[in-house]
Amino acid sequence: MISVAEALEAVLALGAPLDIEEVDLAEADGRILAQDVQANRDQPPFAASAMDGYAVPSTDIKPGDTFKVIGEAAAGHRFDRSVSAGEAVRIFTGAPLPDGAHRVVIQEDTTREGDVITLTDPLDSGHHIRPAGGDFKRGDKMESPRLLSPADIALLASMNIARVPVRRRPVVAIIATGDELVSVGETPRDDQIIASNSLGLAAMFRRAGAETRVLPIAKDTVSSLEMALTLSEGADLLVTIGGASVGDYDIVAEVASGVGLEREFYKVAMRPGKPLMAGRIGDRAMVGLPGNPVSSMVCGEIFILPLLSKFLGMPSGPRARIEMPLQGALSKNGPREHYMRGVITNGAVSVARRQDSSLLTVLAQANALVVRPPHAPACDSGDVVEVIPL
Numbered sequence: 001m002i003s004v005a006e007a008l009e010a011v012l013a014l015g016a017p018l019d020i021e022e023v024d025l026a027e028a029d030g031r032i033l034a035q036d037v038q039a040n041r042d043q044p045p046f047a048a049s050a051m052d053g054y055a056v057p058s059t060d061i062k063p064g065d066t067f068k069v070i071g072e073a074a075a076g077h078r079f080d081r082s083v084s085a086g087e088a089v090r091i092f093t094g095a096p097l098p099d100g101a102h103r104v105v106i107q108e109d110t111t112r113e114g115d116v117i118t119l120t121d122p123l124d125s126g127h128h129i130r131p132a133g134g135d136f137k138r139g140d141k142m143e144s145p146r147l148l149s150p151a152d153i154a155l156l157a158s159m160n161i162a163r164v165p166v167r168r169r170p171v172v173a174i175i176a177t178g179d180e181l182v183s184v185g186e187t188p189r190d191d192q193i194i195a196s197n198s199l200g201l202a203a204m205f206r207r208a209g210a211e212t213r214v215l216p217i218a219k220d221t222v223s224s225l226e227m228a229l230t231l232s233e234g235a236d237l238l239v240t241i242g243g244a245s246v247g248d249y250d251i252v253a254e255v256a257s258g259v260g261l262e263r264e265f266y267k268v269a270m271r272p273g274k275p276l277m278a279g280r281i282g283d284r285a286m287v288g289l290p291g292n293p294v295s296s297m298v299c300g301e302i303f304i305l306p307l308l309s310k311f312l313g314m315p316s317g318p319r320a321r322i323e324m325p326l327q328g329a330l331s332k333n334g335p336r337e338h339y340m341r342g343v344i345t346n347g348a349v350s351v352a353r354r355q356d357s358s359l360l361t362v363l364a365q366a367n368a369l370v371v372r373p374p375h376a377p378a379c380d381s382g383d384v385v386e387v388i389p390l
């Protein structure tokens with residue numbers, strides 16, 4: 001059996017950054033920016049008022065000073081002449097500052113009679129002027145790779161970038177295997193269960209930027225599985241679930257090698273997730289996950305999310321770990337790296353009492369995996385452990 005680190009390295013070697021495509025900015029949220037983009041304008045493009053009030057020439061004015069109002073500047077409507085000593089221009093937030101003006105006095109600090117305003121209050125410390133290019137300047141870059149957020153979308157819009165170069169989404173085909181499985185919403189026989197992993201994994205992969213194809217459930221027969229494998233053609237990554245262990249009906253390895261799987265490894269010193277396999281079928285990467293629901297979800301977190309990052313041209317490597325004090329004691333670990341379902345509360349992590357890899361209720365409550373190295377000694381409450389937040 002290889003270590004988790006060796007298995008991850010082999011899984012990552014199955015993928016490479018996908019090609020770049022252009023999408024409308026409106027479609028770019030959650031996509032990975034694949035090339036640096038540059039602003040082709042300054043923002044704001046002119047010195048602008050930050051407040052509603054009066055633009056005046058001098059910064060050296062005091063309560064009691066009066067000014068003749070000679071015109072108006074509103075957002076989208078520049079005042080074309082300049083303003084001189086003793087004059088003011090009525091101005092609104094976002095309007096271009098007229099030539100000659102060096103500060104904006106907020107209207108609350110003035111009184112107005114006809115065309116004349118009088119400064120009534122001591123001046124604020126700020127000039128209430130947003131300088132041209134104060135947010136960004138022409139040529140400023142948004143650097144790639146970058147997961148585009150709603151704030152990024154607003155910034156790119158402000159830069160007037162209507163089409164955005166992004167990494168193509170990896171297409172992941174997901175095949176659940178097993179005669180005992182029926183799709184959610186169907187009526188199972190009394191010896192059947194619902195295929196849960198495929199939908200859980202699809203949700204996980206979509207959140208990570210993939211496009212998913214949940215294929216029909218394959219029966220535990222060579223022909224059914226072969227058919228499902230054929231349907232996965234064209235995907236960047238094929239993920240099978242179940243049928244990976246040593247039972248008589250665990251036929252994924254055999255059928256996949258029949259259709260050309262070049263296997264990189266089978267079995268990892270990890271818990272849950274021991275019967276994991278990975279390799280390549282034609283031009284698609286293949287990861288065979290164990291069927292136990294928690295095993296498949298944990299392997300998705302530990303192996304497939306980093307692989308999706310690689311496809312997307314993002315930094316890819318082991319999931320980030322943090323150190324945290326343990327709440328409660330743990331007995332010594334066995335020979336496999338153990339990814340224990342746990343809950344972080346108030347800066348400490350507690351490990352769920354039941355760690356069986358069939359328990360989705362426990363996984364759904366967990367917000368962390370506590371990672372215990374092979375043969376780790378017993379630990380006490382307060383000892384520091386490594387944690388992968390989920």
Ligand SMILES: Nc1nc2c(c(=O)[nH]1)N[C@H]1C(S)=C(S)[C@@H](COP(=O)(O)OP(=O)(O)OC[C@H]3O[C@@H](n4cnc5c(N)ncnc54)[C@H](O)[C@@H]3O)O[C@H]1N2
Nearest residue numbers: 176195196197198241242243244245250274290291292295
């Ligand atoms: N003699 C041994 N038996 C087992 C070993 C072993 O080393 N020697 N390993 C155990 C471990 S660890 C795991 S993990 C499981 C993995 O087995 P498979 O990958 O072959 O998975 P299945 O047998 O097909 O299913 C296991 C379990 O999970 C349920 N399942 C499967 N697919 C789904 C799905 N899509 N959604 C929900 N539940 C699913 C299935 O009904 C079984 O209950 O093998 C151990 N055995």
Ligand code: MOO
Nearest residue numbers: 272273274295357
């Ligand atoms: O290794 Mo299995 O995945 O423990 O349940």
